Amino acid sequence: MxxxxxxxxxxxxxxxxxxxxxxxxxxxxxxxxxxxxxxxxxxxxxxxxxxxxxxxxxxxxxxxxxxxxxxxxxxxxxxxxxxxxxxxxxxxxxxxxxxxxxxxxxxxVGSGVLGSAVSMDKVMTKQVLASAGIPQVAWALAARREWQAQPDSVRERAATLGYPLFVKPANLGSSVGISKVARPEDLDGALNLAFSLDRRVILEAMTAHKPREVEVGILGNDAPIASPVGELRFDADFYDYETKYTEGRATMHIPAPLSAEVAEQVRALALRAFRALDCAGLARVDFFYVEETGELLLNEVNTMPGFTTTSMYPKLFEAAGLSYSALVTRLVELALEER
Ligand code: ADP
Ligand code: MG
Ligand code: MG
Known part of the structure; x- marks a missing residue:
């Protein structure tokens, strides 16, 4: 049948x-x-x-x-x-x-209510991953009501993190509403933009240097496996909307040129995050690798990553020997599996 x-x-x-x-x-x-x-x-x-x-x-x-x-x-x-x-x-x-x-x-196919909701929210994700001991950038939460009532307390939180910093709506993707704020004078504009898109906003310290951006795919339910690690390279200040969706702006490197130790660390941290967030089926876990300091920081977990035949997630598993068609078949099998 x-x-x-x-x-x-x-x-x-x-x-x-x-x-x-x-x-x-x-x-x-x-x-x-x-x-x-x-x-x-x-x-x-x-x-x-x-x-x-x-x-x-x-x-x-x-x-x-x-x-x-x-x-x-x-x-x-x-x-x-x-x-x-x-x-x-x-x-x-x-x-x-x-x-x-x-x-x-x-x-x-994919994560249930809990894993999906928590992974979508950048603040909840950070809280869960912090309690799982996974390294991340320093961050702070701000709520819209607070920004309206006590803007100075939000500005103080930003000052504590230091500049440049990133301001992001907690629940979006594709870099929509994200600003890299270089100076305190630009903070209000970035917060107004982010709060026009979400009730909750995350402020993030920038990595010590411009990071390398490496990603890994996870596949499975109770016994998930990790793909080889990939890297995105682009010529822009950060990986913003335009860079993401303009043909030819970014290139994918699979496997990422990393030492075997770092690549293994990426895979192990991604598997730990997948379990801590109660994900299922699939996820693409994105990291910042700061070459100058050797720091590896988890940035985010995408529970339904881009899925065209040229997207990172399917390409990562293709590199592991799983064709696009075998991958989607496997995802449906995992959905039908008893959990
Ligand atoms: P989205 O969920 O919209 O993809 P991200 O949190 O991945 O948002 O941020 C988009 C991009 O902004 C990242 O890929 C990276 O280029 C840059 N970026 C975000 N946060 C930081 C940070 N704390 N330090 C350095 N770069 C960052
Ligand atoms: Mg995202
Ligand atoms: Mg991202």
Missing amino acids: KKRILLLAGGQSGEHEVSLMSARSVLSALPRDQFDVTPVVISKQGRWLPPTETQRALESGEAATGGDLVLHRAASAEGYDAVFPLLHGPMGEDGTVQGLLTLAGIPF
Whole structure:
């Protein structure tokens, strides 16, 4: 019997288009002799599109309007053996869709409610990883209400961290709303931008030098494995939105040119983080490696990383001998596994 798979793509976040690209790749890679795959595109307004509109959105790469209310359509997920929620960012990667699927009793690819929600939130992630003894940059939390009522206490926290520092909305991705603040005069603008996008904002000390950015893939549930380590190189002050999504701005190096000891440390820390955050299925764990000091700092955990055939996560496992199509098949098997 073929397994019936519902592939969810698009979604309400700024990574809607990235998700549709990933979905096209997954759709053509899931072996048809094993799986019956139905794609459903979620519009930017959060509505689930019927088949013809879904097809149109997949082809055009965007779905702005149309569709049915989620709760109306979620019931139609019944009858599927598993769901592949190929959604990035808020309202998809953050435990919301995972909660809906859990309530509906349908297995799905990737982390559950807890792992998804905690990993999406940069502050919660830092707190959990700190208690697991995983090295990270110094950081502080600021809440919107506090910024409105006692801006000076937030400014003091920034001064304690020192400049330059990074200001980020706690719950976004793709570098949206992130500023590198070089001087105190630029702090207010960065905070106003971040607070226009999220109620919670994280302030982060910058690494002692511009870091090397290395990433590793994790695959599995209770016995997860780590991929080889990859590195991103780019010619920009930091890995901002433009650098991420402009063709040719960044290059991937797999395996990353690192000593065997450092690469092993990356893998071991990533596996520890995956377990500490209660992740499942897959995650891409991103690190800063400060070559000058030898420091290795965990930056973030992405529970639904970019998934086109040229994205880092599938490329890392390809380097380990697992083809794109074998990888997506494995992810569905992991979703169906008893946990
Ligand atoms: P996102 O979840 O949007 O990808 P990140 O936290 O990964 O956000 O930050 C985006 C980029 O900003 C990083 O890839 C890196 O280039 C730079 N960056 C973020 N935080 C720091 C930091 N504390 N020190 C140095 N560079 C940083
Ligand atoms: Mg991220
Ligand atoms: Mg990042």
